[in-house]
Amino acid sequence: MAVDNEHDPYDLTGRTALITGASRGIGRAIAEELASHGCAVALAARTADTVQQAAEAIEQSGGRAVAIAADVTEDGASERLVTETVSMLGGLDILINNAGGNSFSVPVASMRLSGWSKTMALNVDATVALIQQALPHLASSSYGVIVNVGSVAGLRGAPMMSHYGAAKAAIASLTRSVALEAAHQGVRVNSLVPGWIETDLTDFLRVDEGTESSVLSRVPLGRWGRSEEIAHAALFLASDASSFMTGQELIVDGGLSAMP
Numbered sequence: 491m492a493v494d495n496e497h498d499p500y501d502l503t504g505r506t507a508l509i510t511g512a513s514r515g516i517g518r519a520i521a522e523e524l525a526s527h528g529c530a531v532a533l534a535a536r537t538a539d540t541v542q543q544a545a546e547a548i549e550q551s552g553g554r555a556v557a558i559a560a561d562v563t564e565d566g567a568s569e570r571l572v573t574e575t576v577s578m579l580g581g582l583d584i585l586i587n588n589a590g591g592n593s594f595s596v597p598v599a600s601m602r603l604s605g606w607s608k609t610m611a612l613n614v615d616a617t618v619a620l621i622q623q624a625l626p627h628l629a630s631s632s633y634g635v636i637v638n639v640g641s642v643a644g645l646r647g648a649p650m651m652s653h654y655g656a657a658k659a660a661i662a663s664l665t666r667s668v669a670l671e672a673a674h675q676g677v678r679v680n681s682l683v684p685g686w687i688e689t690d691l692t693d694f695l696r697v698d699e700g701t702e703s704s705v706l707s708r709v710p711l712g713r714w715g716r717s718e719e720i721a722h723a724a725l726f727l728a729s730d731a732s733s734f735m736t737g738q739e740l741i742v743d744g745g746l747s748a749m750p
């Protein structure tokens with residue numbers, strides 16, 4: 491077989507992606523990174539004007555981007571997101587399930603089950619629904635890829651955040667299962683596992699110096715990660731650079747999970 495030295499494995503020209511939670515933070519950085527490598531991107535988030543602004547910024551930098559205002563936890567949202575992406579961009583090759591997060595801290599003993607369900611709905615149920623809607627399109631693409639965003643909170647015990655840790659651990663398992671089910675269709679499925687990244691989601695950990703230094707003391711590289719650093723790893727997983735990789739977790743955490 492001839493070696494193709496001309497092909498840039500990170501080039502996404504001609505491909506399309508749907509990125510959820512893309513109005514700010516990690517999702518926005520991923521959308522910008524994919525777009526800068528030639529991918530046409532659909533950005534989804536609940537707040538219409540901010541997601542529109544994020545898409546416009548990409549277009550102003552010469553990329554192709556559209557915005558879709560949607561709450562991924564609403565009935566029918568996953569179908570609408572996939573249908574609108576395909577109709578506006580002409581197809582769907584890459585699904586980035588990034589919308590997620592955690593809005594409260596509480597020990598299991600006093601957690602309301604409604605809080606547990608809400609966390610699962612956002613982080614797990616919406617991911618499953620989007621995978622179901624996207625798979626037929628990804629299977630008919632020559633480059634079908636899913637990247638599910640997990641968290642280091644899902645790798646070990648997550649005291650006060652058991653709901654979030656369990657949801658992100660479910661993402662890791664779901665990723666492996668879907669990878670095995672979809673491999674024969676040529677669809678690759680991996681999860682991207684960020685450590686502590688400086689976004690709105692982690693603002694509450696920067697409220698005072700004590701809290702912040704306690705977080706950073708557990709990070710061998712000794713600093714917050716940047717959304718762009720997660721986006722670089724997302725580009726790797728979304729592109730041919732990772733063409734022989736499926737069912738895996740890629741951890742980008744400044745060494746946090748390597749700590750004894």
Ligand SMILES: NC(=O)c1ccc[n+]([C@@H]2O[C@H](COP(=O)([O-])OP(=O)(O)OC[C@H]3O[C@@H](n4cnc5c(N)ncnc54)[C@H](OP(=O)(O)O)[C@@H]3O)[C@@H](O)[C@H]2O)c1
Nearest residue numbers: 511513514515516535536537561562590591641687689691
């Ligand atoms: N930051 C970290 O340290 C960290 C660490 C590990 C894992 N993660 C994971 O990385 C992902 C992104 O986190 P982030 O830090 O970038 O969060 P963020 O800054 O809070 O941004 C969240 C994004 O998701 C959107 N979103 C939230 N709920 C949504 C919903 N129901 N439907 C559609 N869009 C929704 C938000 O826009 P709207 O509010 O307008 O909807 C926003 O665009 C999450 O899955 C998170 O669990 C983050």
